Amino acid sequence: MFNKSNKYLLIQTASIGDVVLISPVIESIHNYEPQSDICILTNTRGAELFHKHPFIKDVFVWNKKKNKYKNLLKIIKDLRKYKFKAVINFQRHLSTALIMGSMHSDKKITFKQSTFSWLFANERFEHEWNKKHEVDRNLTLIRNIVPEEYQVRKPKLYIPDDIHVDLPPSPYVCLSPYSLWYTKQMVVWRWIDLCENLIKLGYNVAILGGNEDVKKNNLFFKKFKINDHLYDFVGKLSLLETLYVISNAIITYSNDSAITHLASSVNAPIATIFCSTVPSFGFTPLSDNSFIIEPNIEILCRPCGMHGHQKCPKDLFICGNSFIIEQLLEPLKKLSLHE
Missing domain, CATH: 3.40.50.2000 (Glycogen Phosphorylase B;)
Incomplete structure (x- = not known):
């Protein structure tokens, strides 16, 4: 046949x-x-x-x-x-x-x-x-x-020549504060703290996310003061356009979510923040410059599932709160030392 x-x-x-x-x-x-x-x-x-x-x-x-x-x-x-x-x-x-x-x-x-x-x-x-x-x-x-x-172990995607985005002025850092699962997201005020500190250090900041993140993004910007160094790309880019933005950034910060793997696919520097999930599940970043950030205290109920939850099972969400700014900025400092 x-x-x-x-x-x-x-x-x-x-x-x-x-x-x-x-x-x-x-x-x-x-x-x-x-x-x-x-x-x-x-x-x-x-x-x-x-x-x-x-x-x-x-x-x-x-x-x-x-x-x-x-x-x-x-x-x-x-x-x-x-x-x-x-x-x-x-x-x-x-x-x-x-x-x-x-x-x-x-x-x-x-x-x-x-x-x-x-x-x-x-x-x-x-x-x-x-x-x-x-x-x-x-x-x-x-x-x-x-x-x-x-066999090739690293993820690999290709950005066609016809993909172009007006990028923030260099140097800029990408932040992806959102996830399909609530307990995979570092709490919004920690993201705001990170964003404010990056701007103080002289970086522009690009916020990334999909159409499904627009409502959560409105909350982020409601709590964040208007700033000329902040660029909102949430719900405005295709996936390949998102790759283009990530590939030109100094580093991207992401939860344990798709952005981590997108950054790895173009070998862009990536810092992945693990809240309710853990690196041993097998979804860590694979870029040459990859960083893993976990809660700064031991949490006995972590991990609480293979994926995430839309609500903390214990109504505490300690794992999404247990980060300090020095810890979050450490990957950027390590990158600067290698330059």
Whole structure:
């Protein structure tokens, strides 16, 4: 029915950070098989990251925001037109397992923890929460495809030449105070304190965030005095435009969220603030200049979950408050020493 294929299909339709963290798999497959056609199935927002990507042949989009299951059936129908050398599913949900199981491919690869993996996949690997980075867990899935010496561990995205943003005057620092999860966010007044101190030190400050962060950003600016050194980009940039801003900054400060991985994908200096989650979960930054900031006191209830919560389970949120300004400025001082 189909000729021999050199097409790979990678499935990752979760959050932006998760999408970024499969980019080493893209780099690794291309590194080993430069002539292969790498295709990706992702969500509407994730598709932005692969605009003019040099190693991606096709981007397939599953729109989950509207008519989710109707669109699921449509994307399965569309993808069944192709023969894939391998289909790699990085998620553990039934929907993506169904997509993988419906494909024309001799290799269907996923994690053992994926729903019905025993039914839909013929290669299954353990998703190990043993202090491995998520990148390493993802690379496990191509163990039988790409030899280790060809594997690339760092996230990598590409900013096309047609992406341009009017940047703040240099030097500037990016702050990303927001997260999908409340308990992953350092409290707003600590961000305001950091912002004020950066401006006193002579830096301009760019505030980053998506459309979903606009309401929280209004609270930030309500509490912050109007300042000519503050630049508000929240809800105003595409993901690739955000990458452009990050790539030109002295450093970016972020919660344990997508911005951390976006900064890593362009090897930009990044300081990641961990509140309710911990670095051992495997989502630390991977830039050459990466810094990890954790609460300055021991907190017995931390971590309180694998992800985050919309409310502190103990109604205390000590982990989001336990930072001092000297601690927050330390990464910037270390960068200055290396200049």
